[in-house]
Amino acid sequence: MKHQAQEAFSGLLAGLLFGIGLALGGMVDPGEVIGFLDWSGVWNPALVGVLGGAVAVSLVGFQLAPRRLRPWFKPAFPELPNKAIDRPLIVGAVLFGLGWGLAGYCPGPALAGLGLGNGEAPVFLAAMVAGGLLQSWWAKRGAAASDGA
Amino acid sequence: MGWLIVAGLLVGWGTRLGSGCTSGHGVCGLGRLAPRSLVAVLAFMTAGVFTASLLRHWLGVPT
Numbered sequence: 329m330k331h332q333a334q335e336a337f338s339g340l341l342a343g344l345l346f347g348i349g350l351a352l353g354g355m356v357d358p359g360e361v362i363g364f365l366d367w368s369g370v371w372n373p374a375l376v377g378v379l380g381g382a383v384a385v386s387l388v389g390f391q392l393a394p395r396r397l398r399p400w401f402k403p404a405f406p407e408l409p410n411k412a413i414d415r416p417l418i419v420g421a422v423l424f425g426l427g428w429g430l431a432g433y434c435p436g437p438a439l440a441g442l443g444l445g446n447g448e449a450p451v452f453l454a455a456m457v458a459g460g461l462l463q464s465w466w467a468k469r470g471a472a473a474s475d476g477a
Numbered sequence: 478m479g480w481l482i483v484a485g486l487l488v489g490w491g492t493r494l495g496s497g498c499t500s501g502h503g504v505c506g507l508g509r510l511a512p513r514s515l516v517a518v519l520a521f522m523t524a525g526v527f528t529a530s531l532l533r534h535w536l537g538v539p540t
Contacts, residue, residue, distance in 0.1 A: 346500075365529035379503060386508025408509060413516050420495020421502070421517040425524025427487025430480055430538060432529075434499040435492060448481055455482040459489020467494075 334401040347440040353378035356441050358432025358448070365429050427459075480538050491521075 354360040354374060363372030394405055428434050433441070433452045441449035492498045495517055497506060502521070506514020 362529050362533075365525045366533070367526055368530040368534060379499075382504045383507045386504050387510075390505070390509040408511075410511065411513060413513050416494050417496065417513055417517055418520050420491045420493070421497075421520035422491070422524045423487050424491030424495055424498060425521035426528050426532075427484040427489075427491060428499070428521060429525035429528025430487065430533065431484030433481075433484065434488060436498070436500045451478065451481050452485040452488075455485025456489035456492075459486035459491075460493045461489075462486070463490040463493040 331401055338401060346436065347443060349382070350437050350440045351444065353382075355437045356444060356446070361428070361432035361434075361437075365432075480536075495521075 350356050355378060360372065360375065364375040366372075399405055424434075431448075431452060433448075435456060438449050438452050438456065442453065488498070492501075495502070497514065497517060499521070502511075502514040502517040507518060
């Protein structure tokens with residue numbers, strides 16, 4: 329029980345930090361995201377620093393943590409998967425990019441946008457959840473069909 | 478509104494199928510130097526730039 333509360337607390341802290349970062353960095357503004365992805369006119373490079381900075385920080389964390397640090401509330405860091413590069417990964421990422429470039433929202437900033445009272449965020453999030461559910465339904469349907477064959 | 482829903486469906490489907498998003502593959506995956514994530518980031522950046530630079534204009538998506 330104590331551990332669950334501690335894990336919930338660390339999740340809360342991490343989420344808070346993440347949301348503040350997304351808001352400060354401008355990731356929650358779809359206009360900013362579209363300006364970053366739209367290379368047809370005047371390119372807005374502001375998000376290069378946000379994304380690059382975030383990767384630089386997580387790089388230090390991921391390299392340092394397993395060697396030098398211990399988790400606060402767990403005995404060890406989880407083993408991270410290293411799967412092969414496959415077709416679903418690439419097809420999924422391309423579909424994700426199409427949606428991202430269309431509206432300027434990705435999952436994290438859309439969630440953070442809820443907290444900022446952005447009226448578009450709930451609509452996007454509802455469609456996003458539906459998209460995820462449809463994908464898992466489609467995958468199960470495919471698996472069932474190949475079992476039957 | 479319609480485009481927002483199409484975009485949400487694509488992002489939801491794509492995140493699930495591709496096992497990650499800008500945070501998952503971008504920030505965390507690149508941070509832990511995962512080859513899968515580098516491929517995913519290249520794929521969604523290319524698709525994102527293509528969509529925002531060309532497809533949006535062709536389709537006349539309002540900004």
